[in-house]
Amino acid sequence: xxxxxVYSSSNPVLSNRFWNNISGYETMSYEGTMQKIGILxxxxxxxxxxxxxxxxxxxxxxxxxxxxxxxIGGFITYLVLLLxxxxxxxxxxxxxxxxxxxxxxxxxxxxxSMYEGIVFQASLGTVCITGTMYGLYATRxxxxxxxFKKVILTLAGGIMLLYxxxxxxxxxxxxxxxxxxxxxxxxxxxxxxxxxxxxxxxxIINFDFIEKGIQxxxxxxxxxxxxxxxxxxxxxxYIEMIRLLAKIRSNFD
Numbered sequence: 001x002x003x004x005x006v007y008s009s010s011n012p013v014l015s016n017r018f019w020n021n022i023s024g025y026e027t028m029s030y031e032g033t034m035q036k037i038g039i040l041x042x043x044x045x046x047x048x049x050x051x052x053x054x055x056x057x058x059x060x061x062x063x064x065x066x067x068x069x070x071x072i073g074g075f076i077t078y079l080v081l082l083l084x085x086x087x088x089x090x091x092x093x094x095x096x097x098x099x100x101x102x103x104x105x106x107x108x109x110x111x112x113s114m115y116e117g118i119v120f121q122a123s124l125g126t127v128c129i130t131g132t133m134y135g136l137y138a139t140r141x142x143x144x145x146x147x148f149k150k151v152i153l154t155l156a157g158g159i160m161l162l163y164x165x166x167x168x169x170x171x172x173x174x175x176x177x178x179x180x181x182x183x184x185x186x187x188x189x190x191x192x193x194x195x196x197x198x199x200x201x202x203x204i205i206n207f208d209f210i211e212k213g214i215q216x217x218x219x220x221x222x223x224x225x226x227x228x229x230x231x232x233x234x235x236x237x238y239i240e241m242i243r244l245l246a247k248i249r250s251n252f253d
Contacts, residue, residue, distance in 0.1 A: 026220035028213045036227035040097045044231065047101020052109050067106025074099035081228070089221065093228045100235050111242050115249045122242035129196075129237055133203040142201075144208035152205060155198045184247040192247060196240040199233060206230045 051070075055063025077096040081089060108119045136142045162178060169176040180188045210226040212218075 027217040028210075028220055028222045028226070030214060032220060033210055033214070033223040033226050036223045037230060040093060040227050040231045041234075043094055043097040044101040044104065044235075047098045048105030048108065049101075051102050051105035055106070055109055063106050063109060066102045067110070070099045070102025070104075070106060074103055078232070087221070089224050089228070093224055096228070097231065100231065104235060104238065107239065107242065111246055115246055118242060118245050118249065121245050122238055125241045125245070126234065126238045129200050129241070130203060130234060133200055134207060137204050137207045142204050144204050148201075149205055149208075152198060152201045156202055159195055159198060184250045189244065189247050192240060192244045196237065196244060199237045199240055202233045202236075203230075206233050 047070075051063060051066045055066070074096055077092060077099055081092055081096065086092060108122075111122075112119045133142075137144070142148075162181065166178040166181055169178065180191055182188065206226070206229045209229060213222040213226060
């Protein structure tokens with residue numbers, strides 16, 4: 001079931017109209033944004049650690065339930081943030097980070113039980129991708145042009161829809177799935193590589209959002225939205241990375 005779980009990666013704060021919906025006197029800063037990034041990623045890490053600890057020491061069934069709660073809770077919380085654009089998004093975003101921690105913790109332990117060492121490999125891969133994309137953005141080798149944003153966000157939205165359809169089909173009698181999306185053959189692996197590439201390029205848009213917000217002295221609440229968008233993308237990259245490694249290793253282990 002967990003291999004069919006959909007994770008939405010579209011950043012709800014990347015449109016030019018976003019700033020029209022929020023107000024404030026203090027403005028964004030690098031220090032403030034890094035602080036918010038630390039809060040959200042730290043909250044997610046603690047949540048994941050606690051679920052994994054309970055799953056290992058108490059009952060694996062709790063981990064299974066926790067993973068499902070993380071998936072459903074994270075998806076609902078994401079939609080609430082996307083649709084309501086609260087003036088103070090911090091409490092909801094921290095709640096979202098808790099749910100994502102449950103999801104990541106559960107998925108990590110499940111895959112680790114099948115393929116020893118895969119969590120370290122996926123984590124290292126995620127860090128390398130994030131660092132590489134930041135380097136490409138900082139050196140302006142890749143620029144977040146309007147056309148670039150349009151293409152990447154369109155692809156991300158299409159992938160989100162594909163995963164939603166896959167999850168809906170799985171819930172139907174017969175457990176149907178989208179062809180090739182979860183298979184370990186060459187085409188299935190290439191499809192996951194493509195999805196991982198889209199997620200990686202989405203980081204460029206995240207970095208651009210934060211940088212432009214600081215340069216334009218946007219309201220300080222934008223620090224939370226920038227950190228939130230980065231969290232969404234990095235989690236997506238990690239999930240796709242661990243799926244890709246699992247597909248590859250299933251052909252050799």
